[in-house]
Amino acid sequence: MGSEPFLKPRLTGPRFGEAEIPLEVLADFAALSELLLELAKWKWKEANPGRRRVPKGFLDGFELRVAKVEPGSAIPVITLVAPSGSLFDRQYFEDARLAVVEAVCAAESGGAIGSAIPQQFLGYFDRFGRSLREGEAIELEDARNGKKGRLTRESRKALVRASTLPRVTEEGRLYGQIHEFDQRSRSFQIQLENGSIVRGIPVDETHYDAILQAHTGYRTGQRVRIDGVLVYGREGDLQSVERVESVTNMDTLDVGMRLDGLRQLKDGWLDGEGRSLSPAGLDWLEQMFERHYPDDCVSPHLFPTPEGAVRGEWQLAPWSVSIDFDVVAKKADCHALNLESDEEVEKVIDAGSDAGWAELAELIRGFGGMEVSR
Helix, strand or coil: CEEEEEECCEEECHHHCCCCCCHHHHHHHHHHHHHHHHHHHHHHHHHCCCCCCCCCCCCCCCEEEEEEEEECCEEEEEEEEECCCCCCCHHHHHHHHHHHHHHHHHHHHCCCHHHCCCHHHHHHHHCCCCCCCCCCEEEEECCCCCCEEEECHHHHHHHHHCCCCCEEEEEEEEEEEEEEEECCCCEEEEEECCCCEEEEEECCHHHHHHHHHHHHCCCCCCCEEEEEEEEEECCCCEEEEEEEEEEEECCCCCHHHHHHHHCCCCCCCECCECCCCCHHHHHHHHHHHHHHCCCCECCCEEEECCCCCEEEEEEECCEEEEEEEECCCCEEEEEEEECCCCCEEEEEEECCCHHHHHHHHHHHHHCCCEHHHC
């Protein structure tokens, strides 16, 4: 049985910095394997006009395997395996690989996607790349000519929109209240922070009790976070939830929930003034809080500023602390005032680095912002 390197995609982003790949990302490559298989069959038919089917045994024993993961962010070395003496022809899979790379390049540059891959195959990108988060990419290169393409959240959406699928799915999260739960049909509705309602969300046994508890707490204002696979229309409108992966009851100061509310602000939100906040910047800030803000530190109250930043406020008597997060420049302007002595502390921190967030955490601790002190 032959086995040799076929594809070495490079995964970039904070989750891949230690040459590690989260398990949910590996599911994307199963979809890539299916896409390459179908494209190889299509390439064979193109080369053999008049033949409706590939020869029997053409794909016997075919497999794509991750042999190892190399450093450099994370680079899975994917090998193409087929039994010796089979009718398998590697050329058609290499042609399929090039077609995928060219389609990703076209989506990234705004070119003609359909000239690389027929429309009926583009639906596979609804699963390949679905786990990507803001700031992450899968870089693909064709070994024969060195052509490279970057699959990102945006280029993936362009590929799916060019397909025949009427929708686009994404892994994501929703914040809101469970205002209706139909135990007979095992489905619920969630009212989002902007007042809109998503209906017909399926519930399995794993999350049944959590949804029931959240529904019971609706009158007292209990809010939840739903993580799962979200379904969007071709114009980007949220339509439904395909699958619920986790349900979390939220604290009123939860950073993710507060930032989700800020996503709804439009230009002019403050009496005709006030800039909307960068969606990508809010995604970045949420990820940095999740990754770096210590559990033993008091959570801030978060507010928008008219300039398009996010202000965090901590009341840590006798100190009043505020930090303005510039979500575009990725910096934090810190100001603290001692309400008893009028002493002031000002500092600018690089919020785009791990060291900057460590400094920020120590700053909050220094003003008495540890949970145990509350």
